[in-house]
Amino acid sequence: MNFDLTDERRMLQDTLRRFLTDRYTPAARNAILDSEDGFSAEIWSALAELGVLGALFCEADSGFGGAGFDISTVFEELGRAGVVEPLLDTAILGGGLLADLGGASQRELLGAVIGGTLHLAFAHGEPNSRYDLSRIETTASREGGNLVLNGRKAVVVNAEAAEYLIVSARESGGPDDGDGISLFLIPKETEGLSLRGYPLISGGRAAEVVLDNVALPETARLGPAGGAFPAMQTAVARANVALAAEALGAMETATGLTRDYLQTRKQFGRPIGTFQALQHRFADLLIELEQARSAVINAAGHLEESPEIRDLHIAAARNLIGRAGRLVAEEAIQMHGGIGMTREYELAHVAKRIVMTDHRLGDTDWHLERFIALASA
């Protein structure tokens, strides 16, 4: 039993924290939030140069990390600073699937992903699928020598910046079957593929994607025909560890800001942190923060286990962090009072990041249901 980070991960953590403290200031971030692209290309290249993207891939995939605790270390720091750059989409989901399923020529793109010159997006969710991973109505059917895709993809984060979309489509089976799902690596300019982009409430951008008779060669398929689902589950498991860790980092920041505010803000002639009504609520936040940290450790530490054990710990972590995160975000705003409501103040952004994490890849209740199903299996 050992709960210390390895020296390498501690170095990664220090480097990333220093860089973000220095460069990702609230002012810089607010400028990024207001920008047209929704993220900073400059920050992105710098993160690549620092090796942050490489840390999310294993050595066989040209990286130098890729394990659960590499992901949690990186994303906790990203969350702490409220980073909106699409590491989850380009590296964990897009890059992860490419590394796991790609043929030799597809895998050649990994170098550019890790080098920070190529963006990806995972175009999977659909208007009617909500969080259910296997519910896919987009179809891929054979016409002559081509595969033709038709369907709609919902809230595809980073779609506009991505050179390639990784699109899920059904080649066989019913709308809820895991079997029959294929993935396709599609250049964004492909005919029949259209995007309607928009900004997101907690930063970054996404798009509604329409696939209207998108004709692709067989070589566009990523992984086996109809057999991509297990790899999708793995990529989503890694993404869930990232999301949990990101929320944890953001919760740390929200709690730290609240601590400072309780110590300095005076009402009725004394710091509000001397009032018991607030002290006890603050203590509860700290307790839940420790629980959230343990949940991330459990999820990251079981990421390389069998899918059943892995997913049980992930569902547990996302449920706990969904509950604890909401508590921290709401209580931090409440204890700040009016200032917590302003967009300018740092808390607003991290509070939004925490809460909106709960809308990606399953919310608190969805993960509770999943936990129940996995625990009774």
Added chain:
Amino acid sequence: MDLSYSPQELAFRDEIRAFLADRLPDDLRAKVRGEGELSKADMDRWHAILQQKGWLAQNWPKEFGGAAWNAVQRHIFEEEAARADAPRIVPFGLGMLAPVLMKFGSKAQQDYYLPRILSGEDWWCQGYSEPGAGSDLASLKTRAVRDGDHYVVNGQKTWTTLGQHANRIFCLVRTDPDAKQQEGISFLLIDMDTPGIDIRPIVLLDGSREVNEVFFDNVRVPAENLIGEENKGWTYAKYLLTHERTNIAGVGFSQAGLDAVKRMARTRMQGGKPLLENPHFAARLARVEIDLMAMATTNLRIISQAAAGQAPGVESSMLKVKGTIIRQEINDLARRAAGPYAMPFPSETIEGANEPRIGPEGAGPAAAQYFNNRKLSIFGGSNEIQRGIIAKVKLGGGK
């Protein structure tokens, strides 16, 4: 990061498991499961079994006859013992007084008292709380006045756990009424047979008799029974509190409790289906199980810090608050799982007679345990006191 036990720790756990399977008597196991109340003889018997193996005084150094286990080993034992439904080791002499004796007691006191704790000859209880001094312990009023080579003690202690079995009590008494609250307190060892001591039971809401009131009326205590220096008792009491907070999270108890709830919910039917499949019940159960999974890791994180020599600070307060919330939630689920069979309250459950059980296994004691464990968030520094400690340390300043 490595979440699993080392091979040595796993071997240790297997040794504990085998010992519990082999040496824990079935009748004790049944009583711990709630089929009856443990008598003094039961507890003494379990202590003797452990002592024979050298595992009774787990945190004591070897030179005093202890096992000298580290924090991880103690945690493993506690977890396994709870899962096996073993009686809890009575902590007053072994876990609470003994460390104080070793640190602040005289050689003569150590030589006399420590072996008697190990042998079971002495059964200690704790004289801290008073009717006017609970969470605000430093306001205690029981007076000890020096008279020659004795102290004369007058006053009242309360909530004295298992005092009815004890032949000795360690007390916080006020020796200087003019000093600042914490500074006029001394730590005194008192023989319960001394004339002037009267002990009366307090029956709790579940019918159990585990706490008492102890009255002192001109009780003459030899001055040699003072620990350390006069008026330094508060320091010793605080030492006791910070160093004896192992198993404060009660993870093992919660795991055993959760297993019991699941057993019951698998067989209790509602709407033609096992209660375990009822979505509302299943959701509550899952939430507390998720909290407990995280708590187990939080606990291990803090234990491994302690094993590495870091003194626990507010972490023990955090474990206390969250650990007790989880245990109480599990008690509530057990009560609900029992359904109407949570209501029967035959005196046999308390007196341990050999009547056939009413209702399914686990249902009988569910409500009593629920009520009894309301104490968890009250004793040992209420959860409100713990939150105050956390906030004071983390926010500074305080009042």
